Amino acid sequence: MVKWYHGHLSGPNAEKLLTVRDEPGTFLVRESLSKPGDFVLSVLTDEISKSGSKRVSHIKIMCQNDRYTVGGSDLFDTLTELVEFYKRKGIEEISGNWVYLRQPYFSTRVNAADIDSRVKQLDLTLNKPSEGEGEKTKAGFWEEFDALQKLEAKVKKSREEGQRPENKSKNRYKNILPFNDTRVILQNADPEVVGSDYINANYVKDKLWESGGQKVYIATQGCLATTVNDFWQMVWQEKTHVIVMTTREVEKGRNKCVPYWPEQKTSKEFGKYVVSCESELEATDYKVRLLKIAPVNQAKLSHPIWHYQYLSWPDHGVxxxxxxxxxxxxxxxTKQAEYPDAGPMIIHCSAGIGRTGTILVIDMIIETIDTLGLDCDIDISKYIQMVREQRSGMVQTEAQYKFIYLAVSEYIQTTKAKENASKETNTEYGNLQLKHQPASRKVSKNKEDVYENLSKGKKDMKKSKFEKKTGSVKKK
Structure with a gap:
């Protein structure tokens, strides 16, 4: 699996990817859409085009007698050999300009069923010595996560509400503020009080789906003593039935979230609402609390809230x-599915971006796999990019990024094992114990749902394309 290979990527889309990266010498290889069988090397140059951005050069790769060439002089057995040669030498265009291949634009798309091999590949490249040097090169998971960090720095969206003097004290961390365009706005706020509709929370949904009806989440920070009433206002107005808390209240002596629920078998008023804790159960890694919420003096309007607190996740770690x-x-x-009319699931940790972003992205990708099947294409990097456009900084560390890959990989292996077991009619498979049971999720009613990054019938380039050539490639 060669990571600079991007399959059926159009010229304009290749230009968009390379221009956004904005690092001259960034390159990728793609199949020609106009002439199937042809390959194109697209490279970002130092030159400025008429549009004012750096020019992208598209260089056609020919195939002569089962060998690859650019221009006909040097012939190579594989595309990989060709790319490595021109990384050292550079390519002279007809105009006389020289194009240099400095760093690949890695493809992060992978077929779900092949994710295990991608994980192994990303692990291996971390310790691979770079060309001509004895030093270790940073690649693999670091390479992909670093590219995401550079893209994050270019997202310019307003966080004005969180910056208001009236709202600054409501932010647990002064540099982690919600985007204005996706923030949760508190209803029934006092119009006389500036900022009374503010809470540090964002709606997040899977925008890689073209159809409607997708799951919506709310990502938020851990409560401060001064924001607990606002939190319960949000729970009530959003008709939430499930809250996911991925932090302990105190970790390493630091307050991560004030307990915003009452002790077991007691009730407490939080602003306009009364919350009671009916029960608390402890599982291996988490606690489950059954809470009930109702407006003050309106107990008949009470509805249940299931509070899941995951306890085995270290801060900044995995x-x-x-x-x-x-x-x-x-x-x-399973619990969310019991309430068909429920509003968004609320997920929080301390800052509401690291563990919150990680668990949210894992859940979204599993939903995609459950709906489209194990043969779908997924792009973990693109998912993170997409959720970061809705709440900044989601998925904070390289370790969390890698953990998403590992979780998706394990989910797929378990799903395969379950499918294979169910195919067996022999009863000896009846007691097969899996590490976990895949979540039962609703399958989309619309069977024509399209995942934006899905290339049906075309997986990432097969190994044979790099070891033995097929098709002919004409010079541009």
Whole structure:
């Protein structure tokens, strides 16, 4: 699997990717859409085009007698050899300009069923010595996550509400503020009080789907003593039935979230609402509390809130293995499905971006796999980019980024095992114990739902294309 290979990517889309990266010498290889069988090397140059951005050069790769060439002089057995040669030498265009291949634009799309091999590949490249040097090169998961960080720095969206003097004290961390365009606005706020409709929370949904009806989440920070009433106002107005808390109240001596629920078998007033804790159960990695909320003096309007607190996730780190998180998500989604008219699931940690972003992205990708099947294409990097456009900084560390890959990989392996077991009619498979049961999720009513990054019938380039050529490639 060669990561600079992007399959059926159009010229304009290749230009868009390279221009956004804005690093001259960034390159990728793609199949020609106009002439199937042809390949094109697209490279961002130093030159400025008429549009004012850096020019992208598209260089056609020919195939002569089962060997690859650019221009006919040097012949190579594989595309990989050709790319490595021109990384050292550069390519002279007909105009006399020289194009240099400095760093690949890695493809992060992978077929779901092949994710295990991608994880192994990303792990290996971390310790691979770079060309001509004895030093270790940073690649693999670091390379993909670093590219995401550079893109994040270019997102310019207003956080004006969170910056208001009246709202500054409502933010747990002064640099983690909600985007204005996706923030949750508190209803029934006092119009006389500036900022009374503010809470540090954003709606997040899967925008990689073209059809409507997708799951919506609310990502928010851990409550401060001064924001607990606002939190319960949000729970009530959004008709939420499931809250996912991925932090302990105190970690390493630091307050991460004030307990915003009452002790077991007691009730407490939070602003306009009364919340009671009916029960509390402890599982291996998490606690489940059954809470009830009702407006003050209107007990008949009470409805249940299921509070899931995951306890085995270290701050800024990741759990040792993903099985516990996957089991937890199964329970959470099973409960959410019991309330067909429920509003968004609320997810929070302390800042509401690291563990919150990680668990939210895992859940979204599992939903995609459940709906489209194990043969769909997924792009973890693109998912994170998409959720970061709705709440900044989602998925904070490289370790969390890698954990998403590991969780999705394990989910797929378990799903395959379950499918294989169900195919067996022999009863000896009847007691097969899996690490976790995949969540039962609603399958989309619209069977024509299209995942934006899905290339049906065309997976990432097969190994044979790099070791043995097929088709002919004409010079541009």
């Amino acid at each position: 759990p040792q293995e993903p099985g516990g998180v996957l089991s937890f998500l199964t329970q959470v989604n």
